[in-house]
Amino acid sequence: MDFLGAHSPDLLPGNRPLPVVQGAFEAPHGTTIVAASFPGGVVLAGDRRATMGNVIAQRDIEKVFPADEYSAVGIAGTAGLAVEMVKLFQLELEHFEKVEGAQLSLEGKANRLSTMIRGNLGMAMQGLAVVPLFAGWDVDRQKGRIFSYDVTGGRSEEHGFTATGSGSVYARGALKKLYRHDFSENQAATAVVQALYDAADDDAATGGPDLIRRIYPIVTVITEDGFRRFTEAEVSEIARAIHEGRLELPDGPRAELL
């Protein structure tokens, strides 16, 4: 990134002159990302909707990307800027790995992402914020870890689960009731899809599983073996099971009262 800054600064997001904005400015926004850790790793999932004001800009946008072999990043916020940020982040991790011959530590990757979000602060102040979730397998500590961010680049490690984006309030509420520390990989995946379902239930900007168009949330898992994206068949199975369950209990599984 430093090299890019010196060599062709126009390619870096932070170095562009900011347009003067008058009134409301609309660009596609992505919405909800959810992450949950389990003993063997961490799952990161996102819905598929992008909205522009009241309009659904895209039904099948992808908002969760592999950052490198052992980490993934999910983005909420202005889609165009976010995708570019992820591209640059991926590039940077790969570049570091090739030049140094070793991967950055997970902590290092998380810090790097923090700096990049801070670089976007000017845009964020004008309403074009990018707020990612970062999850990865810490090779040194042998466990999955989740990092969440705020618009100013503030970074905090989350234990267990977290969510970001407009539907995050509902998703976090749902996960709070569903989350167990001893989840298996598949249980964790089911829990995050449940949470996305609840977010879509109450947040207009979050899209639920679209069984008719066969558009399902993107679910990824990072374990000791690296990054893996659930196939469409796997996610559709989870989504259908949840759908079946909700035909009986529209609000999803009930937690115990005491």
Next chain:
Amino acid sequence: MSTPFYVSPQQAMADRAEYARKGIARGRSVVVLQYTDGVVFVAENPSRALHKVSEIYDRIAFAAVGKYNEFENLRIGGVRYADLRGYTYDREDVTARGLANVYAQTLGTIFSSAAEKPYEVELIVAEVGNAAEDDQIYRLPHDGSIVDEHGSVAVGGNADQISNYLDQRHRDGMTLGEALRLAVDSLSRDNNGGERTLTAEHLEVATLDRTRPQQRKFKRILGRQLSRLLEENAPAGGAKPVADAGAEEASDAGGSAGPSGKGAKDNGAKDNGAKDNGTKGNGAKGNGVARKGGSGASGADSPEESGGSSDAKD
């Protein structure tokens, strides 16, 4: 007061080339071979930290011999070039040809600039395609020229002898194990005809494997996996169905012609044979002479080549 001597440009260039060649020849060699699923890089390199072979991009890798600081510089330049290209346009737009051109420009400029000493390096840039025909291997000597290679290449000290050895034995469609064995055999031959044993600790091996599901096809073969591959294909194991028919003929013919005589090791005769040939094959010098023909022919595919050498018998 000293008066500057006039040195003719020819002489100056010849001196520089000589200087660079000597520097390169001091180092150990690297060989690059095509096999069924891609391209394998084998280097003799006792160091775990200083790599001679490394990844440049998704389908492109780099191997070098010579001065470490010089080729490391070029490697980082190459990674930057590739990453910047891929970020600006698309990952598909990064090609070995483009990279080789950049290297050629850099090396050529440095070689002919009177202010700098020429780089004592020789590079290989390889790209793996979707099929074996699409693989590309470029060799870049110290002076900035580009040589488009097929099948097998060797650079470094002793490169001529090794490429002769490889040219005669390499064929299309080898498995990774076979190709690796061939590469190790070629590297373990000394230029004075002796043999050394190279074990996994002395080797740096990496592949560009087109069957890898990941986008990045480069993979180092390390530790246990390497020892296993070497053992499975060890000559003593006997399970070596290399198309020896051609090679055998060649070795028969080769008694007089140094390079092919030396190569008989892989054939039935095994160890003893190898030693015999080692002494007989003092034609290492003969190699030097045979080099021109050898490297000229190195462009051709290997089967034709073994055919070529058996023709030589007639």
